[in-house]
Amino acid sequence: MGSERITLLSRREIDKMRRAGALAAELLDYLATLVKPGISTLDLNDAAEEWTQAKQARSAPLGYHGFPKSICTSVNEVICHGIPNAKQVLKDGDIINIDVTPILDGYHGDTSRTFFVGTPSPEAKKLVEVTAECLHRGIAEVKPGARIGDIGAAIQEYAEANNYSVVRDFVGHGVSHIFHTAPQIPHYGTRGKGKKLKAGMVFTIEPMINEGTWEAVTLDDGWTAITKDGKLSAQFEHTIAVTKDGVEILTLSD
Numbered sequence: 001m002g003s004e005r006i007t008l009l010s011r012r013e014i015d016k017m018r019r020a021g022a023l024a025a026e027l028l029d030y031l032a033t034l035v036k037p038g039i040s041t042l043d044l045n046d047a048a049e050e051w052t053q054a055k056q057a058r059s060a061p062l063g064y065h066g067f068p069k070s071i072c073t074s075v076n077e078v079i080c081h082g083i084p085n086a087k088q089v090l091k092d093g094d095i096i097n098i099d100v101t102p103i104l105d106g107y108h109g110d111t112s113r114t115f116f117v118g119t120p121s122p123e124a125k126k127l128v129e130v131t132a133e134c135l136h137r138g139i140a141e142v143k144p145g146a147r148i149g150d151i152g153a154a155i156q157e158y159a160e161a162n163n164y165s166v167v168r169d170f171v172g173h174g175v176s177h178i179f180h181t182a183p184q185i186p187h188y189g190t191r192g193k194g195k196k197l198k199a200g201m202v203f204t205i206e207p208m209i210n211e212g213t214w215e216a217v218t219l220d221d222g223w224t225a226i227t228k229d230g231k232l233s234a235q236f237e238h239t240i241a242v243t244k245d246g247v248e249i250l251t252l253s254d
């Protein structure tokens, strides 16, 4: 970590990232309308793939290092990288993170949200709300001259003040025509530490926040990461650009 060079994107490249990002946000808006008790995670995957193709885009996860599906669907204790499955049917009270990454005109829009299936428990509702706020507090740190550690520190402070933990094993990342590149963006850290942010850097912030321990275990499928204690985990992700005077969220619907 920290040795690779960080590419600065041109205005033209950021325009393409904004278009890919808007498409990704619109895909999540569409999938949100389908999240209900009784739908399977494979149904969500297939709807996402069909929608993406109709927009002349491609699903980056499909075949990425062997990932078998078009989106990640991470239910309840799944931290991230859940694989859509016909046998996994959503039920009232579940929480599900849907993580999408369409590639449009060569550029990636990477975003995720955690949705409630039916009516959430008060515990699930609080975890999901705190996780969304963690993402926004991380984004609020971004401006030229700030440090990567400032982002993680803001997220960690808010998560831990709410008695939750921050996942260590998965981090945000640079994203462009490449899905995962430098820099790495930990969701924990120390203010004033880490590389300095510069205008033109584009990366994701994607905190995974757990009710219990931060420790993760990967299942035998080689992908699905779950909490070691089986307690709930939530996540939100945006792709952002560092601008001259602050930050622009690229994964917002038009």
Ligand code: MF3
Residues within 6 Å of the ligand: 060, 061, 062, 064, 065, 067, 071, 072, 081, 099, 100, 101, 110, 204, 206, 237
């Ligand atoms: N979209 C995920 C991220 O936020 C990566 C998924 S990789 C996959 O970085 F292979 F699991 F799809």
Ligand code: CO
Residues within 6 Å of the ligand: 099, 100, 101, 110, 111, 112, 237
């Ligand atoms: Co993602």
Ligand code: CO
Residues within 6 Å of the ligand: 110, 172, 173, 204, 206, 237
């Ligand atoms: Co990402």
